[in-house]
Amino acid sequence: MIEVKNISKSFEDAHALKNVNLTVNKGSIYGLVGSNGAGKTTLLKLLAGLYKQDRGEIFINNEPIFENINIKSEMVFMPDALYFFPQYTIKEMANFYKSIYSNWNSERFEKLKNVFNIDVKKRINSLSKGMQRQVAFWIALSTMPNIMILDEPVDGLDPVMRQKVKNLIIQDVAQREMTVFISSHNLRELEDICDHIGILHKGSIIIQKDLDDLKSDIHKIQVAFKTEIPKDFLNNLDVLYKEERGSIMLFIVRGNKEEVISKFTKYQPAILDVLPLTLEEIFIYEMGDVGYEIQNIIF
Numbered sequence: 544m545i546e547v548k549n550i551s552k553s554f555e556d557a558h559a560l561k562n563v564n565l566t567v568n569k570g571s572i573y574g575l576v577g578s579n580g581a582g583k584t585t586l587l588k589l590l591a592g593l594y595k596q597d598r599g600e601i602f603i604n605n606e607p608i609f610e611n612i613n614i615k616s617e618m619v620f621m622p623d624a625l626y627f628f629p630q631y632t633i634k635e636m637a638n639f640y641k642s643i644y645s646n647w648n649s650e651r652f653e654k655l656k657n658v659f660n661i662d663v664k665k666r667i668n669s670l671s672k673g674m675q676r677q678v679a680f681w682i683a684l685s686t687m688p689n690i691m692i693l694d695e696p697v698d699g700l701d702p703v704m705r706q707k708v709k710n711l712i713i714q715d716v717a718q719r720e721m722t723v724f725i726s727s728h729n730l731r732e733l734e735d736i737c738d739h740i741g742i743l744h745k746g747s748i749i750i751q752k753d754l755d756d757l758k759s760d761i762h763k764i765q766v767a768f769k770t771e772i773p774k775d776f777l778n779n780l781d782v783l784y785k786e787e788r789g790s791i792m793l794f795i796v797r798g799n800k801e802e803v804i805s806k807f808t809k810y811q812p813a814i815l816d817v818l819p820l821t822l823e824e825i826f827i828y829e830m831g832d833v834g835y836e837i838q839n840i841i842f
Contacts, residue, residue: 544566544567544568544569544602544603544604544605544722545565545566545567545573545590545601545602545603545690545722545724546566546600546601546602546603547563547564547565547566547586547589547590547599547600547601548564548599548600548601548602549562549563549564549598549599549600550562550563550564550589550596550598550599550600550601551563551596551597551598551599552582552585552589552594552596552597553597558746559582559585559746560582560585560586560589560596560746560747561745561746561747562599562747563582563586563599563743563746563747563748564748565741565748565751567722567724567739568722569720569722570716570720570721570722571716571722571723571738571739572712572713572716572722572723572725572736572737572738572739573722573723573724573725573737573738573739573740573741574725574726574727574733574736574737574739574740574741574754575587575724575725575726575727575740575741575743576726576727576728576730576733576740576741576742576743576822576826577726577742577743577744578743578744578745578830581743581744581745581746582743582745582746583694583726583743584622584623584694584726586726586743587620587622587692587694587724587726588620589601589608590603590608590692590724591608591615591618591620591692592608592609592610592611592614592615592618593620595609596609603618603690616643616644616645616646617646617688617689617690618688618689618690618691618692619683619686619688619690619691619692620692620693620694621679621680621683621691621692621693621694621696622694623694623695623698625675625676625679627667627668627675627678629668630666630668631666631667631668632663632664632665632666632667633661633662633663633664633665633667633678633681633682634663634664636667636678636682637652637663637682637685640682640685640686644686644687646686646687646688647685647686647687648685648686648687649685651684651685651687652681652682652685655681655684655685655711658681658707658711659677659678659680659681661674661677661678661681671699672698672699673699673700673701673704675699676696676697676698676699676700677700677704677708680696680708680711684711684715687719688721689719689721689722690721690722690723690724691712691721691722691723691724692723692724693723693724693725693726693727694726694727695726695727695728695729696708696725696727697709697727697729697732698729705732709732709735709736712736713736725737730821730822730823730826731821731822731823733822734754734821734822734823737754738753738754738755739751739752739753739754740752740753740754740757740822742826742829742830744830749829750829754822757822757825758820758822758825759800760797760798760799761783761795761796761797761820761825761828761829762795762796762797762798762800762803762817762820763793763794763795763817763818763819763820763824764793764794764795764796764803764804764807764815764816764817764818765791765792765793765794765814765815765816765817765818766791766792766794766807766812766814766815766816767790767791767792767812767813767814768790768810768812768813769813772792773810776810779806780794780796780798780803780806781796781797781798782794782795782796783795783796783797783828783829784828791814795820795824795828800817804817
């Protein structure tokens with residue numbers, strides 16, 4: 544289990560994180576999303592023990608992470624900007640990880656050759672960005688981590704390889720109860736794999752929920768009336784967004800689904816549809832609610 548309690552982190556005069564709290568259960572896949580500069584990478588580096596928080600506490604399995612060799616030996620952190628030793632081949636890099644990770648599984652490393660299909664004699668720095676990302680996953684998964692911390696993990700991977708990597712991660716979560724913490728701007732990918740979502744904005748967590756609960760709390764409603772729109776139509780509705788498309792009106796509304804629909808139906812609309820809502824749309828409308836919104840721009 545990962546527990547973050549009231550952590551704050553600053554760099555000179557810049558406040559990267561402010562009183563952040565979150566919990567990630569064992570065997571869970573937690574997705575972190577947020578605006579640019581929200582502090583996502585800083586939070587990941589704190590979880591990996593690369594940074595030390597100014598205030599607050601971070602525990603993994605009830606132990607502080609910073610300078611904790613035992614916890615770090617069971618964790619792997621894959622940053623957005625990958626680093627490999629210059630001139631090292633895949634095999635040489637694998638041997639290095641084998642020397643520092645006691646749970647290294649050589650048999651798995653060999654089996655994963657069939658997944659990634661890259662010559663182990665190749666120098667890593669000579670490979671494309673996408674192939675380097677594949678090597679990073681290949682080596683990381685061979686360490687048999689209990690915790691994976693991933694920053695923009697599928698950047699550079701083609702759609703087939705993305706699916707292969709996601710399947711490998713899900714397999715380890717299901718079979719070994721591996722815990723995964725992912726930060727990504729690719730919300731479509733997070734939606735496929737995560738069971739919990741946290742939204743970070745200006746250094747603070749503004750929402751943190753089970754993904755299914757998050758989706759059940761925000762609704763896209765399409766409605767139209769035969770007659771004039773009732774004046775008090777929007778009373779007692781928590782509207783995040785509204786748009787008129789001719790006689791059709793589109794609303795993004797927060798609240799209990801049954802209660803929201805009931806408030807619409809009492810005005811006897813001619814059309815009332817509840818449309819599917821993606822994680823990306825939820826992110827956009829939640830961020831709009833805190834002043835970080837899409838605005839119409841005319842050139």
